[in-house]
Amino acid sequence: MSGLTVTAEGRPSPRTPSSFLEVRDLRVAFRTDDGLVKAVDGLTFSLERGRTLGIVGESGSGKSVTSLSIMGLHHRGGSVKMTGEIWLDGQELVSAPADEVRKLRGRKQAMIFQDPLSSMHPFYTVGAQIVEAYRVHHDVSTKEARQRAVDMLARAGIPQATTRVDDYPHQFSGGMRQRAMIAMALVNNPDLLIADEPTTALDVTVQAQILDLIRDLQEEFGSAVIIITHDLGVVAEVADDILVMYGGRAVEYDTAENIFTKPEHPYTWGLMASMPRLDREVKDRLRPIAGTPPSLINVPPGCPFHPRCPYEGRNGIPCRTVVPLLPTDGSPGVACHIPSPERRQLFREEVVPTL
Amino acid sequence: MFAYIIRRLLAAVLLLAIVSLATFAIFFLVPRFAGATSADLAARYVGKTADQEQLEAMAEKLGFNDPIYVQYGRFVKGIFFGADYSTGPTVEHCPAPCFGYSFITQNPVWPDLIDRLGVTLSLAAGAAIIWLIVGVAVGVLSALRKGSFFDRAAMGIALAGVSLPIFFTGLLALSLFAYNLHIFPPGGSYTPIGENPARWAYDLILPWTTLAFLYAAGYARLTRAGMLETMNEDYVRTARAKGLPERTVVVKHGLRSALTPILTIFGLDLGLLLGGAILTESTFSLPGIGKYAVDAVVNNDLPKVLGVVMLGAFFIVLANLIVDILYAVVDPRVRLA
Numbered sequence: 001m002s003g004l005t006v007t008a009e010g011r012p013s014p015r016t017p018s019s020f021l022e023v024r025d026l027r028v029a030f031r032t033d034d035g036l037v038k039a040v041d042g043l044t045f046s047l048e049r050g051r052t053l054g055i056v057g058e059s060g061s062g063k064s065v066t067s068l069s070i071m072g073l074h075h076r077g078g079s080v081k082m083t084g085e086i087w088l089d090g091q092e093l094v095s096a097p098a099d100e101v102r103k104l105r106g107r108k109q110a111m112i113f114q115d116p117l118s119s120m121h122p123f124y125t126v127g128a129q130i131v132e133a134y135r136v137h138h139d140v141s142t143k144e145a146r147q148r149a150v151d152m153l154a155r156a157g158i159p160q161a162t163t164r165v166d167d168y169p170h171q172f173s174g175g176m177r178q179r180a181m182i183a184m185a186l187v188n189n190p191d192l193l194i195a196d197e198p199t200t201a202l203d204v205t206v207q208a209q210i211l212d213l214i215r216d217l218q219e220e221f222g223s224a225v226i227i228i229t230h231d232l233g234v235v236a237e238v239a240d241d242i243l244v245m246y247g248g249r250a251v252e253y254d255t256a257e258n259i260f261t262k263p264e265h266p267y268t269w270g271l272m273a274s275m276p277r278l279d280r281e282v283k284d285r286l287r288p289i290a291g292t293p294p295s296l297i298n299v300p301p302g303c304p305f306h307p308r309c310p311y312e313g314r315n316g317i318p319c320r321t322v323v324p325l326l327p328t329d330g331s332p333g334v335a336c337h338i339p340s341p342e343r344r345q346l347f348r349e350e351v352v353p354t355l
Numbered sequence: 356m357f358a359y360i361i362r363r364l365l366a367a368v369l370l371l372a373i374v375s376l377a378t379f380a381i382f383f384l385v386p387r388f389a390g391a392t393s394a395d396l397a398a399r400y401v402g403k404t405a406d407q408e409q410l411e412a413m414a415e416k417l418g419f420n421d422p423i424y425v426q427y428g429r430f431v432k433g434i435f436f437g438a439d440y441s442t443g444p445t446v447e448h449c450p451a452p453c454f455g456y457s458f459i460t461q462n463p464v465w466p467d468l469i470d471r472l473g474v475t476l477s478l479a480a481g482a483a484i485i486w487l488i489v490g491v492a493v494g495v496l497s498a499l500r501k502g503s504f505f506d507r508a509a510m511g512i513a514l515a516g517v518s519l520p521i522f523f524t525g526l527l528a529l530s531l532f533a534y535n536l537h538i539f540p541p542g543g544s545y546t547p548i549g550e551n552p553a554r555w556a557y558d559l560i561l562p563w564t565t566l567a568f569l570y571a572a573g574y575a576r577l578t579r580a581g582m583l584e585t586m587n588e589d590y591v592r593t594a595r596a597k598g599l600p601e602r603t604v605v606v607k608h609g610l611r612s613a614l615t616p617i618l619t620i621f622g623l624d625l626g627l628l629l630g631g632a633i634l635t636e637s638t639f640s641l642p643g644i645g646k647y648a649v650d651a652v653v654n655n656d657l658p659k660v661l662g663v664v665m666l667g668a669f670f671i672v673l674a675n676l677i678v679d680i681l682y683a684v685v686d687p688r689v690r691l692a
Contacts, residue, residue, distance in 0.1 A: 073595055106598030113596075118589040121608055123686055133597040168687045184597070 017087035019046035020224055021070070021192055022330065026084035026094075028065050028074065035297040036081075039065040041248040043084075044330045047241075049191060052218065052225040054239030054256065056232060056271065058293045062248040063228045067194045069094075070226075071111050072101035089191060107137040110190035112214075114197040116177035120169040126153070126180045127165035134187045152183035157213060175206035179213065186217055193218070194226045199234060211237050232275050236260060244268050247294045247304035254332040264334040264343040266309050269351045277355070287354060303337065311338060311346070356690055359683055367676040374668040375434070379427050382657060383419075393419035399657055400458065434665070454665065455658030457651075464662040468644065472666075474545055475643035477555065478562055478635060479628040485567035486574055487621065493571070494578020495610060501583065509575060516572025525565045525638035532561060543640035562639045566632060570624060574617060581613030588612070615685055619678055626674025630667025 028040040040062040047053045055063045065074075072093055074080045086093040088108060093101055113119040120129060130149035131142065138145070146165070153161035156179040169177055178198065185193060195214060199207035215238050218225050227238055235242055235256065242259040244252040244267065252265040263269060270289035291308035294300055306312045306319040313319055317337035326333040336343060386396060394407065397414035405413070418426055432438065437451040449455065454464040493513070497506040533541045539561045546554040585591060586609045594608040595601075631645030640646070644663060651659030683689045 071596055073592065102598050102600070104598070105596060111596045113589060113593060115589060119593045121590040121594070121612075122688055123611055125687075132599070136598050136600075170688050181593075184593075 017046070017090065019087075020049045020089055021047040022085070022087040023066070023070070024085040024087070024330070025328070026066065026069060026086060027082070028062075028069055029081045031079040031081070032297075037296045038248050038299060039296055040069065041299070042325075043245075043248075043250055044326065044328060045241075045243050045250065045253060046330050047192075047224045047226065049224050050218070050222045051240045052215075052227060052238050054235030054242045055226060055228045055245060056230065056235055056242060057245035058230060060293050060296065061245040062296075063230075063245055064196055065248075066245075067111065067196050067226060067228055070192070070194060071105060071109060072096075072098070073105075103137075106133055106190070107188045108190055109192040109194065110185035110188065112178070112181050112185050112193070112195040112198045115201045116174065116181045117169060117201075119181060120177065122169060125166050125168055126172065127167075130165075130180070130184045130187055133184050137188050148187060149183070152187050153180060155217070156180065156183035156186075157209075158183070174202050175209065178202060178206070178210050182210070182213060182217065186221065186223075189221055190223060192224045192226070194228070196228045197230070198227065200229070200231070207234070208237075214238065232271055244271070247299055248296055249304060249335065250326050251305065251335045252333070253326055253330075254334075258332070262344060262347060264340065264347065265305075265336050266311055266338075267305050269347065270308075273351070273354055303335070314338060315342075356683060359690055360680055363676055363679045367672050370672050371669065374672070375431065375665060376427070378661060378664050378668070379430050382661060383426060383430075384423060399655070454662035457659050458656045459654055464658045467659075468647065468662050468666055471642055471644050471647050472629075473547060474641050475629060475631060475636070475645065477548060477559060478566065478632055478641060478643060479625060481556075481559055481563045482566040482570070482632075482635075483621070483625055483628070485563055486570035489567065490571035490574025491578045491610075491614070491617065493575040495582055495605070495613075497575065497579045498582030498586065499605065506579075510579070513572040513575045516568050517576070519569070521565060521569060521634040522638050524568060525562070525635060528561050528565050529639070542638070545641055562635055562641060565638075566628075566635045574620075577617055577620065578613060581616060582609055585609045585612040611685075615682065618681060618685065622674040622678030622681075623671070626671035627667075629670040629674070631663060 023046070024044050026040055026043040027038070030037040030039060043062070043066060045053065055066065057063050068074055069082060070086055070088070070093070074082060082094055084094060088104070091104070093104075120126065124132075127146060127149045130152060131145040134140070134145045134148050135142070140148075150161045150165050153165055158164050158176055158179055164172075164176075169180070172180060178201075182198075193214070198214065199210050202210060211234060214225065214227075217223075225238070227235060229235060239256045242252075242254065242256050243250050244259070244265060246267050252259065252263065252268050259268065263272065267289070270287075273287040274289060276286060289308055290310075294304050294307070300307050300320075302318065302320040302322055303309070303312075303324050309319065319337055322337065324335040324337050326335050334340070334343065338346070383396065393414035394410040396419050397410050397417055398405070400417060401410065401413050414420060418429060421429075429438070433449070433451070433453040433455070435451055438449045438453045438455075440447045440449060440456075449463055450465075452465055456463055457467070460467075493509050497509045500506050529542055532539045540558050544558040546558050548555040586605070588609075591604060591608050594604045599608075629644075631643065631648045633645035633649060635641070636643040636645035637649055644666065647659065648663040648667075650656070651663060
């Protein structure tokens with residue numbers, strides 16, 4: 001709760017952020033031959049050290065683009081247009097020179113990617129890749145860096161780290177590769193760790209271990225964590241706050257507890273209904289959200305979710321014309337035209353029985 | 356790793372044996388299928404004036420009436436241990452590796468080949484260094500600035516480079532730089548490196564650049580394609596996410612992967628050239644293996660052709676072997692396979 005209340009209680013001036021990470025009105029657009037792709041369209045949220053934010057949404061909802069923006073990994077200029085503000089520990093990243101952001105990258109904010117096999121260079125040993133990550137930001141001898149790599153691998157739960165450090169990525173199993181990726185991301189004690197679908201490519205049995213590891217290490221290092229996923233089960237496990245994204249915008253932003261107990265956005269309901277549950281009758285079918293994610297070139301006017309929303313136009317709400325927005329100060333909210341009491345009632349009476 | 360090298364080595368030896376078998380078959384077995392008799396084969400070794408009886412005698416002396424495997428054995432033995440040719444009163448020993456004597460010059464083939472190898476080696480090595488550096492550098496820059504003016508210009512020139520034959524670019528270069536501007540020596544100039552290294556390089560600049568232009572163009576296109584692919588790999592994104600300087604990302608993470616296919620092609624190209632850069636040597640009248648091969652074919656000089664083919668095959672197999680081993684050094688995943 002604290003991550004949100006602090007921001008909600010207001011900040012001294014709009015220029016000085018009070019949170020460790022503050023994203024304000026972030027907009028990222030890509031120029032393509034087919035038109036302008038608005039991958040992220042006005043996103044605002046904040047995150048404190050030691051807390052975990054889960055960003056949830058379908059493919060193409062702008063989750064990964066957001067994380068790459070925070071990492072400063074979009075090619076500047078050229079086809080990418082990025083506006084808004086990203087404040088990380090008092091430093092603004094969108095307007096910062098590329099080389100400044102580069103120096104923060106890996107040290108202040110680090111990232112774990114979805115597929116640990118393709119994310120590691122096949123020609124270098126796991127150890128060499130961790131050593132490299134450490135030595136960019138620390139002026140130490142190869143020997144010290146190597147010791148650090150061994151320590152980190154051991155910390156990430158790789159058995160016999162002293163010998164496995166010289167293995168190549170293809171000699172590791174999938175789960176071990178992701179552990180090695182985590183070791184590599186955490187080698188510089190980053191204050192912010194972004195995990196982009198960290199468990200999607202892994203065995204179900206390994207998924208829980210990796211999530212546990214991320215949580216343990218977060219407690220140990222006190223870093224802020226952003227977990228990007230389409231899997232509500234993952235965020236349920238680790239997230240303090242949840243940001244639900246749809247069509248490049250945030251549609252619901254609240255604590256994990258609130259999102260899971262009393263979600264208010266029809267899209268969030270849809271996500272929950274499409275999640276398989278063990279305690280449900282096998283004969284019941286999953287309820288997928290009808291339709292497909294919107295084109296980010298021609299985002300539907302008004303609420304981007306209206307073509308798929310079962311409550312569109314209910315009681316004359318202007319779904320097709322007016323864009324529902326979250327509070328611009330980054331406090332919790334729901335981007336929906338249905339009045340809040342009615343939403344709660346709908347959830348209780350129409351959605352819960354189907355879950 | 357050791358087992359891998361041994362395996363490749365054995366494969367290389369086996370391959371050479373097969374090549375020798377095939378070469379032998381082409382020259383001594385295939386004509387028989389086409390209906391040639393031993394005497395017809397022997398006719399290639401003697402003057403046109405010989406009558407049938409002399410040919411029969413010659414065929415017997417050269418062993419063309421022996422079973423084919425005995426003949427092949429003799430051919431292989433000649434390569435490894437040398438051969439003895441009786442010329443009537445005396446027996447002449449042809450030291451190993453013996454491919455026989457040229458029909459035209461009466462010289463043993465092997466020493467002639469070795470003489471000419473220096474020229475071909477100088478040409479190929481010099482050109483290879485130029486085309487590797489230029490081709491890869493242009494390819495990388497083009498890929499990094501995809502769609503820029505540099506990229507378009509470079510790829511346009513590269514397309515011309517791969518399309519224009521040596522005997523066009525070579526003659527153009529000769530006519531312009533040697534015969535009109537008199538900056539570089541005319542065709543046929545060659546000085547061994549041992550004699551005068553500066554002169555050696557000066558004489559070879561035109562052939563080097565002409566040959567390198569052709570290959571650099573191909574390498575630039577290959578490198579560009581490879582770089583465009585690897586720079587989009589996840590591990591390059593990881594390298595960036597570590598905060599590595601862009602230079603390190605490009606060279607250590609991107610180029611390193613993009614170079615592996617280049618390595619393979621480079622080995623093949625170099626091996627092929629060492630067996631004779633036929634067009635370049637002919638265009639610039641350089642006395643190398645390629646020129647030797649052309650002369651041999653034109654004059655129907657069988658022992659010389661045999662020698663060139665085996666030498667060329669040897670270089671290609673050797674280059675492949677080296678590439679295979681280097682590949683394992685470069686890509687650790689290969690070592691397991």
